[in-house]
Amino acid sequence: MLSSVPPIYFLIVSAVIFAIGAVGVLIRRNAIVIFMCIEMMFSAVNLTLITASHHLNSLDGVLMVFFVMTVAAAEAAVGLAIFVLLFRGRGTIKVDEINLLKW
Amino acid sequence: MIELVWLIPLFPAIGFLFNGLIARWFNLDKRIVGWVACSALGLSFLFSILIFFSLVQLAPEARVAVPDRILFDWIVSGDLKTVIGYKVDPLSIIMALVVSGVSFFIHIYSVGYMHDDSGYTRYFAYLNLFVFMMLTLVLANNFLLMFVGWEGVGLCSYLLIGFWFERDTPANAGKKAFVVNRVGDFGFLLAIFLIFVHLGTLEFNGVFAGAHSLDAVTVTIITLLLFVGATGKSAQIPLYVWLPDAMEGPTPVSSLIHAATMVTSGVYMIARCNILYSMAPVSMAVVAIVGAATAIYAASMGLLQFDIKRVLAYSTISQLGYMFLAVGVGAFSAGIFHLMTHAFFKGLLFLGAGSVMHAMSGELDMRKMGGIWKRAPITFWTFFVATLAIAGIPGFSGFFSKDEILWQAFDSTHGHVLLWLVGAAAAGMTAFYMFRLLFVTFFGRCRASEEVKKHIHESPPIMTIPLIILATLSLIGGYVGIPHVLGGRNFFHEFLHPVFGGHPEGAGHAAFSLVKPAFASGGAGMGGGDSKELLLMGVSVAIAVIGISIALYLYIWKTEIPKRLGERFKTLYTVVFNKYYVDELYEASFVNSTKRLGTFLWHRFDDGVIDRGVNLVADVMLWLGGVLRRIQTGRVQGYATGIILGAVIIILFLIR
Amino acid sequence: MTAGSVFYWIIFILTALTAIGAAVMVITRRNPIHSAMFLVLNFLCIAVLYLLLNAQFIAIVQVMIYAGAIMMLVIFVIMLLSVEEEKRQRPMRLSPAQVMGLVLVLILFAQLIYGVAIAVLPGDLGEFSPERIARVGDVKTVAGLLFTKFLFPFEVASILLLVGIIGAVILSKKER
8 A cells, every 4th residue: 555645744743743752751750751751752763764664665764663662672671670679769750859860 | 444434433432331331230340341441442543543544545635525424314304404424534533533542541541540439430431421422523524413522522521520429519510510511502502503594504514615605794603603612612711610620520531521622622613614714704803812811811820729630720721722812813723733732741731630649649739749759750750741841842742833823823814913922921821830830749848748748659550651651742742743944844734734725714824834845935925934933933932931940930949939929919819819700700690690590480480380370270170070060960851951952953963 | 636545644644643642641641550541542553654654564563562562561660669640730830941951842843844844855765665565565575684684683682682681680689
């Protein structure tokens, strides 16, 4: 099924989701929600890659997305483990209360 | 054979390295050190003789055209190209012969003299280093290498004057010598810069070939600056003050460095640059006047000193004045001739003084000596020969050289009657104070203490044989330069003629009556030159004899008169005895102001500016760190903001 | 406009708007579980978009891994940590740093739009046209590429996953 939607719209959607994710990272204080917003940004970037790959008749973008997902999965595992540890140690996962690494 | 000239300075250099490094490291036996040092010099002397004979076999014109022996390129930077090269021509080979020969004998003497000194190895290392530097100086084919030798001999002079550095006086004397020399070296350096700027090369051949392109003012400035360097190294007015103090060093050092070789480098340098000087009559006049003034000034101070070595030091300054007088009036070969004979008899005088000190258990004051001529005969007779030579008694070497100088001072186109007058007066004073020295030291009642009297003895053969050799040279050394007027053929002058005769004024001097064959001298525009010369010769001999007679009168016959004269002319006596208070004058004016400047710069500039600058940099870094660390807030979202900022900036560049 | 393309457009617009709406919900909900739910919705919409772009394999992988595994992990952790709702704050208090961050994001967004709107998508057309992919099927084509041209990254990715596993296990161990 050939897409008759020009790629620019997909890219705009991707940019919008990316920006929303960035806003989420900056606004929210819950560490897990911030993590989720980062995953959203990943996802938006994947969309860009697939769009480019489709409209250039290539599969390189597809495979890049494959690896991005792999990395995201590994990162999720380790990152959430760190959050658990943080909660155990500090009792909270609000990022503005976890600020010992300062001058 | 001639291309082996680079071996001449090499042997002493190897001797220095061996004695200085290996012998000191492994604490080798004194005999090895002595043998290595003396054989290094012996080989140098041998090669000098061999190369001399090779040179003599060439035709006279070819002798100055021998190509320089270049070892390798030294500095090649932009326009400046200097090489390590050696020049073989009559002038340099004569200097090499004198330096290596006299050094050789003094080395042998030192083996005996310094035998009981703890710094034996160090002494010979320094002495070999000195000869290496001196030979580099005289054999160099360019100004820069000559300057290396120039500085090197200054360094060795410092090292050897302050040889017994544990005592204050020698250490200070060494420093004084070095600093005063440095002042002169500054002038030399400026001259080198000027030469390079105007002529683009520093090699002698290149400079002298292109010298005619310089204008008179430049040449005058260059030659005057070179002369400043010469006054420092050769102890002329106003930079002579270091030489009397340099007597703190061991006596063979005084003999070698401060009589025979180092102090003559200034004369050699002016002789080497004769082409430049001939183009600047003003500089020649300055050189001649300073030389004559120094001759008589130093002689006046030598009249009253009673430290043997001091008298000889002032005598050296005075005789150097003669050499400068000679080159100043254009008689370059006469100057070199006197340099050679002076090396013989002055070197001998110093060694003899050392022998006397050896006999008198280290005593230097002549008032505490006397009557030792019977108990140290070889010392006495050689000393006597040298004294006759320096006084200019006919038959001895000093007569021929000194007389030629006086004649040229009178008669040459650059000369003047006044110069001759001053020279003659100084000659009289020389005869007087040298014989005073001889009489007071060797004759009369022995005024030494009983302890010392018991130990008066002749020096061992290793010290007396060099004395005898030098005495022989003082006697016969002058016969290579018998002036024509006395029926001889001035070999010395002939040999050096190609070096000095290559320019108009020089031709005027060099072609003097001395070299012309007998039949052409009559009426060749000289008008009675021969008889004038004989007359002046007689006058100078008479002056010498008068001086000797006065000394005889005052110090042998009526010995109470000197003291009474001293009482009557007390102020004059004190002034002259205290060397005209020149040292005190220099200290008050130059030394103190330099010290104050140095202290000022130290406190205000070194501490205030430079130290503060460095501290300021450190403080700025500290402050900057204090400011920058506030970026580490510990809040993750702040860091995220930073990341997004970075992304914005990068994308800004990417989408342009 | 053919019927196929109209259909296409409708699906696209619906899905895009839903995705954007879900994204906004993610960042504004106070309850983290709600945020997680909306994120799942966002991922599913993105998967549909992938289907529109003829990337069937990735669409499935997206659902399986992102919407499935990762979000399941996240929800587990949220529940494990029994995070409270954030207190309601009207009006929302934003610190100056956050305001500056928002401004920067706005600029970033503007730049991105500018970048895609003005610049033409450069690059030559590759060899994997949809017809070619359709001949053997998307998965097979992707697999063929994965095990030949992208073999090395594949191996590295497997090591990465191993590291992730080890890391997660070690980090969660209780102190003895």
